[in-house]
Amino acid sequence: MLSQIRPAIVMIVLFTALTGILYPLAITGVAxxxxxxxxxxxxxxxxxxxxxxxxxxxxxxxxxxxxxxPSATTGSDPADPSKTVDAPYNAANSMGSNLGPTSKKLIDxxxxxxxxxxxxxxxxxxxxxxxxxxxxxxxxHISPQFALAQAAAVAKxxxxxxxxxxxxxxxxxxxxxxxxxxxxxxxxLLLNLALDRLQ
Amino acid sequence: MTSxxxxxxxxxxxxxxxxxxxxxxxxxxxxxxxxxxxSPALSPIERVFxxxxxxxxxxxxxxxxxxxxxxxxxxxxFASLYALQRLQAYLPLNPQGFSGVPADLAFNTxxxxxxxxxxxxYGGESTMSHLTQMLGLTVHNFxxxxxGLAMAFALVRxxxxxxxxxIGNFWVDLTRSTLYVLLPMSIVVALALVAxxxxxxxxxxxxATTLEGAxxxxxxxxxxxxxxxxxxxxxxxxxxxxxxxxxxxxxxxLSNMLEIWALLVIPFATAFAFGRAVFDYxxxxxxxxxxxxxxxxxxxxxxxxxxxxxxLLTEIGVDPSPGNMEGKxxxxxxxxxxxxxxATTGTSCGAVNAMHDSFMPLGGLVPLFNMLMGSxxxxxxxxxxxxxxxxxxxxxxxxxxxxxxTPEYLGKKIETREMKLAMLAVLIYPLSVLGFTGVSVMLQxxxxxxxxxxxxxxxxxxxxxxxxxxxxGSAFAGLTGNTPWYNxxxxxxxxxxxxxxxxxxxxxxxxxxxxxxxxxSVGTFPTHGPLFIGLLLGVIVILYLxxxxxxxxxxxxxxxxxxxxxxxF
Numbered sequence: 157m158l159s160q161i162r163p164a165i166v167m168i169v170l171f172t173a174l175t176g177i178l179y180p181l182a183i184t185g186v187a188x189x190x191x192x193x194x195x196x197x198x199x200x201x202x203x204x205x206x207x208x209x210x211x212x213x214x215x216x217x218x219x220x221x222x223x224x225x226p227s228a229t230t231g232s233d234p235a236d237p238s239k240t241v242d243a244p245y246n247a248a249n250s251m252g253s254n255l256g257p258t259s260k261k262l263i264d265x266x267x268x269x270x271x272x273x274x275x276x277x278x279x280x281x282x283x284x285x286x287x288x289x290x291x292x293x294x295x296x297h298i299s300p301q302f303a304l305a306q307a308a309a310v311a312k313x314x315x316x317x318x319x320x321x322x323x324x325x326x327x328x329x330x331x332x333x334x335x336x337x338x339x340x341x342x343x344x345l346l347l348n349l350a351l352d353r354l355q
Numbered sequence: 356m357t358s359x360x361x362x363x364x365x366x367x368x369x370x371x372x373x374x375x376x377x378x379x380x381x382x383x384x385x386x387x388x389x390x391x392x393x394s395p396a397l398s399p400i401e402r403v404f405x406x407x408x409x410x411x412x413x414x415x416x417x418x419x420x421x422x423x424x425x426x427x428x429x430x431x432x433f434a435s436l437y438a439l440q441r442l443q444a445y446l447p448l449n450p451q452g453f454s455g456v457p458a459d460l461a462f463n464t465x466x467x468x469x470x471x472x473x474x475x476x477y478g479g480e481s482t483m484s485h486l487t488q489m490l491g492l493t494v495h496n497f498x499x500x501x502x503g504l505a506m507a508f509a510l511v512r513x514x515x516x517x518x519x520x521x522i523g524n525f526w527v528d529l530t531r532s533t534l535y536v537l538l539p540m541s542i543v544v545a546l547a548l549v550a551x552x553x554x555x556x557x558x559x560x561x562x563a564t565t566l567e568g569a570x571x572x573x574x575x576x577x578x579x580x581x582x583x584x585x586x587x588x589x590x591x592x593x594x595x596x597x598x599x600x601x602x603x604x605x606x607x608x609l610s611n612m613l614e615i616w617a618l619l620v621i622p623f624a625t626a627f628a629f630g631r632a633v634f635d636y637x638x639x640x641x642x643x644x645x646x647x648x649x650x651x652x653x654x655x656x657x658x659x660x661x662x663x664x665x666x667l668l669t670e671i672g673v674d675p676s677p678g679n680m681e682g683k684x685x686x687x688x689x690x691x692x693x694x695x696x697x698a699t700t701g702t703s704c705g706a707v708n709a710m711h712d713s714f715m716p717l718g719g720l721v722p723l724f725n726m727l728m729g730s731x732x733x734x735x736x737x738x739x740x741x742x743x744x745x746x747x748x749x750x751x752x753x754x755x756x757x758x759x760x761t762p763e764y765l766g767k768k769i770e771t772r773e774m775k776l777a778m779l780a781v782l783i784y785p786l787s788v789l790g791f792t793g794v795s796v797m798l799q800x801x802x803x804x805x806x807x808x809x810x811x812x813x814x815x816x817x818x819x820x821x822x823x824x825x826x827x828g829s830a831f832a833g834l835t836g837n838t839p840w841y842n843x844x845x846x847x848x849x850x851x852x853x854x855x856x857x858x859x860x861x862x863x864x865x866x867x868x869x870x871x872x873x874x875x876s877v878g879t880f881p882t883h884g885p886l887f888i889g890l891l892l893g894v895i896v897i898l899y900l901x902x903x904x905x906x907x908x909x910x911x912x913x914x915x916x917x918x919x920x921x922x923x924f
Contacts, residue, residue: 160420160427163526166408168431168498171533174400176494179538180555180580183545187555187579197554197561197575197603208563209573211552211602218567225685247573248560249481250597252682252710254833256719256811257665258914260923262681267671284664287673288681291600291710297685299677336362338608339688348566 200345207345213296214345215245219313221351222298222306222325223278224344225285226269228253229293245294252291279305297341300329314355324350356662360690364654367612367694368647371619378620379627379639385535386508386528387632388412397534404530415521418865421509422858424525425502429469429854432495436465439491440483449484450559456482459842466846468492470853471499471735473585473592473705473828474845476836480574480595485557492592493581497541500588500621501532503737506857507625510741511632513867514765522864532737536621537588544617545583551613552606553579578603586617589735591705591828599695599708600684611691611708618704622646622733625740633765637883642743645891649732650701653721658693660718667918682713693718696829700725703735705828712806712815712831716915719814722829723911726821728899729784735826741860747882748777748863750894754880764882766872773866776859783855785902787824787848792817792906800840806833809924810917814910819845824852 187195198210208214213224229251231243243249255262266287273279279286283302285295303325311321328347332338384391390398405412416424440456443449456464460476467474468491477483483492505528512522549555554575561573578594582604585592595601605611623643630639661683664675678689687695692709699706700722711722725732731742752769755762762769795801795816805812818831823845830836836845881887917924 160424161431163408163410163424164427164431167404167428167526167529168435168494170404170407171498172435172490172494175497175533175538175584176490179541180489180493180577183542183549183580184555184557184577186546187549191549194549194552195555195579196558197556197573198552198606199561199563206561206563208565208571209561209603211606212571212573213602214565214567214571215569216567221566245571247571249478249574250595250601251478252597252600252713252832254710254712254806254831255681256712256807256814256831256833256914257667257679257681257715258809258811258918258923259807262713263667263671263923266668266673270672282673284668284674284677284680285685287668288679288683290680290684291682291708291713292595292597292602292684294597294602295684295686296602299685301674332359333608336359336366337612339686339691341685345566352566 200349202349210343210346211296212247213245213294216344216348219309221348222303222310222344225295225298226287226289227293228289247294250292250294252293253289278309281305296343296345298344300325300340300342303342303347310351314351316354320354324354356658357690360658360662360688363690364658364694367615368651370616371623374616374620375623375643376627378624380631382536382624383628383631385531386504386628388527388531391535393535393539401530401534405526408526410524410526412524412527415524417520418509418522418861418868421522421525422861425506426854428502428525428529432498433465433469436468436491436495437461439487440464443484443487446484446486448486448489448557451484453482453484459839460837463842463846466849467828468495468592469499470826470849471503471588471590471703471738472823472826472849473590474823474830474836474849475592475828476842478596479593485559485576488581488594489577493584496581496584496588496590496592497533497537498529500537500590500736501529503735504532504536504625505529505737506861507737507740508632510744510860510864511629513864514767515633516868517870517872519868522861522868537584540587541580541583544587544613545579547613548579548582548610551610553582553610554603555579575603582614583617585706586614586704587621589618589622589702589704591699593706599706600710605708607686608691611687611695614706615695615698618702618706619698619733621736622702622739625737626733626743629740635883638765641883641888642747643733645888646731646733646739646743648888648892649728649895650697653697653701653725653732654694657697657714657718657721658690660715661689661693663715665715667921667923679715679718682710684709696722697725699829700730700827701732701734703730703738703825703827705822707829710832711818711829712833716911716918719831720907720911723814723818723821724899724903724907726825726827727788727903728895730825730827731895738826741857745777745780745860746894747891748773749781749898750887750891751880751882753894754890758880760878763873763879766875767867767870768873773863776863776866780856780859781898783851784824787851788817788820789906791820791844791848795844798840800838804835804838804841806835807924810910810914811924814914817906817910820848823848826852
C-alpha cells in the first residue's frame with residue numbers, strides 16, 4: 157500500500173485542480189458570459205432595488221397580496237442567536253417540516269392553519285398546497301386552485317372587483333410544457349408584482 | 356394517479372434507455388483503454404496525469420494491488436477532505452465567514468463523500484465555504500464515482516478474461532473514468548442546468564427587500580457545476596440543505612427531469628457496457644431489464660401511495676386530489692416526486708426533490724426498501740453493476756443447486772471461495788443496518804434525535820442506517836444526525852457499506868480472472884433470457900424481504916395500518 161501513496165497524493169492534487177478549480181471556474185465563466193441572468197439567480201429589480209429572485213418564494217402576510225404556501229424554514233432568534241425560531245421563507249436555510257403522515261404535530265398545524273384562513277375569510281376551499289409546507293420552505297409557486305381561492309379576499313383588500321383579481325391569476329398560470337411536462341402553477345411573487353402594476 | 360403523471364414518468368425512463376445504450380458502448384470503449392471520440396483532446400492530459408503520478412499505464416495489477424491502490428486513494432482523499440473542512444476558516448473563498456467544521460461532523464462528512472454516500476449532517480449553505488464545496492465536495496463527487504466505475508470494471512474483467520493474473524490498473528481506470536466519462540458529461544449537464552435557471556456564481560448571497568419590505572438573504576453560489584456531477588456521479592450531496600427541492604438547484608419541471616435522467620443514465624449504461632465487455636450484448640440487456648423492472652415497480656407503488664393524499668388531512672377538509680403535498684414542491688407534484696424518490700434510492704444517489712420523511716407510510720417504504728436491497732435498480736455509478744453481479748452469482752448458484760450441476764456464470768465456474776466471498780459481501784449490509792438501528796433505539800442519545808414519534812420514529816433511524824450502509828445519502832431528514840453518536844456510527848456504517856462490500860468483490864474479480872473460461876454447452880444455464888430475469892428477481896425478493904421484513908413490519912407497515920385506523924402519534 158505504501159508504494160501507492162505517491163500516486164494517491166498526486167492524483168488527489170491533480171483531480172482537485174481539474175475538477176475542483178478548473179471545472180467550476182470554467183462553468184462559471186461561460187455561464188456568466190452567456191447566461192448572466194440565470195447564472196446570477198434570476199434576480200428581479202423594481203425601481204432599482206433588488207426585490208428577490210423569480211425562483212425563490214417570499215413570505216406574504218398582508219391582505220393585499222396573494223399568500224404563498226406555509227413554510228417550515230427557521231432562523232436564529234435575533235434576541236438570542238443560540239436559539240432557532242420560525243422564519244418563513246428564510247432563503248439562507250432551506251428545509252421542510254419532515255413531519256410524517258401520522259404526526260400529531262402535522263395534523264394540529266394543518267388544522268390551525270385552515271381555521272386561521274377561514275376565520276380571516278381568505279379562502280373557502282382548502283387546496284392541498286395551501287395547508288402543507290413545501291420541501292424547501294421556499295416554494296415560489298402555488299396551485300391555480302389556491303390562487304383563485306384567495307382572489308375574492310385580495311380583491312376586497314385592494315378595492316378591485318373579484319373578476320379583475322381572477323383575471324390577473326388566470327394570466328399568471330403557467331401550464332405544462334407540451335401539455336405533459338410539469339404541473340399547473342402560479343408564481344406568487346410574479347403574481348403579486350402583476351397585481352401591483354394594476355394600480 | 357393520472358395518465359399525465361404516468362406519461363411524465365414514461366418520458367424520463369424512455370430518455371434514459373435511449374441514451375444508455377450508446378453511452379454503454381462508449382463507457383466500455385473507455386474502460387477497455389481503446390481510442391474514442393474524445394481521445395485527441397484528452398489523451399495528452401491523461402499522459403500528464405500518469406507521468407506526474409509515476410504510473411505506468413501499461414502495467415496491470417493483480418486484485419490485491421488493485422485493492423491497495425483503491426484504499427490508498429481513499430485514505431488520502433479522506434485525510435485531505437477532513438483537513439480542508441477543519442481549516443476552512445483560515446482558507447480563501449469563504450465569503451460568509453464560516454468557522455471550521457467540528458471534528459465529528461468533519462469525520463462524518465469526509466467519510467460520506469469518499470464513499471460516494473453524500474449523507475449530509477450539515478446544511479450546505481450554512482456550514483461549508485465555497486472553497487470546501489468546490490475543492491472538497493465537488494472533487495470527491497467526481498473521484499468517488501470514478502472509483503466505483505473502476506471497481507465495477509475490475510469485476511467485469513474477471514468475467515471477460517481467462518487465466519489472467521491481473522484485473523487492470525486502478526489509476527488508469529480512475530483517470531479514464533473521470534476524464535472521458537464524468538467530466539465531459541458534467542460540463543454539458545451543468546451548462547444545460549444554467550440555461551434552465553440554476554445559478555453559477557462565486558457570490559455568497561443576494562440581499563433583497565421583499566414586496567412587503569422585509570429583508571431576505573438568498574444563499575447562492577457555484578450551484579450548477581456541483582449539481583451536474585451530483586446527479587451524474589450518483590452522489591446526491593446538495594449545495595443547499597433542501598437539495599434538489601431547492602428552487603436554485605432545480606427551478607422547474609425540465610431541470611427536474613434532466614436531473615433524474617442524469618442520475619439514472621450512467622448506471623443503466625454500465626449494464627450495457629458490461630454486455631459489450633463480455634462480448635454478449637444479451638447479458639447486459641438481461642441485467643438492464645431486471646433493474647428496470649425493480650425500479651418501475653417501486654415508482655408505481657410510491658406514486659400510487661402519494662397520489663391519494665393523506666386521509667388524516669382529507670378528514671379535516673384538505674382537498675386530496677393533488678396528492679400528499681406535505682414536503683413536496685408544487686412545480687414537481689406527486690408523480691415526479693415519486694419517480695425522483697425511487698430513482699435516487701434505486702441508484703446510490705440520495706439527492707431528493709421532496710422530503711421522504713413526509714411521504715405516506717407506503718410511499719416512504721419504497722425508497723427505504725430500495726436502499727435495503729443495496730440500491731441495485733440500477734445502482735450507483737459502478738456500484739450498481741458490481742452489486743448486481745454479486746446477486747447474479749448467487750442466482751446462478753441457486754439454479755445450479757436446483758439441477759445438480761456446478762454453477763457457471765459466463766463460462767466461469769462458481770466454486771466455494773467465490774460463493775463465500777459473495778455471501779460475505781451480501782451479509783455486511785444487514786449486520787450494519789440492523790445492528791446499528793437496534794443499538795440506536797436502545798440508547799437515549801439515539802432516540803433524542805427523533806423528529807417523529809411512534810413507528811415513524813423507528814423508520815427514521817432504520818432509514819438513516821440503510822442510507823449510510825448503502826452509500827446512498829438520502830434521509831428521513833427529520834432525524835437530527837449532527838450529534839456525536841450519529842456522526843460516528845453513520846460514518847462507520849458508510850465505511851462498512853463501501854469497503855467491506857467491495858473488497859470481497861475485488862477478491863471475486865481476481866478469482867474469476869484466474870479461471871479458465873468454459874465453452875457453453877447444452878447443459879449451460881442461459882443467463883440472458885426471461886428465465887434468468889425471473890430467477891434474479893426471485894433471489895432479490897427472497898434475500899431482502901426475508902432479511903428486513905420484521906424491521907419493515909414494525910416501521911412503515913404498522914404505520915400504514917395505524918393511519919388507516921385514524922391513529923396519530
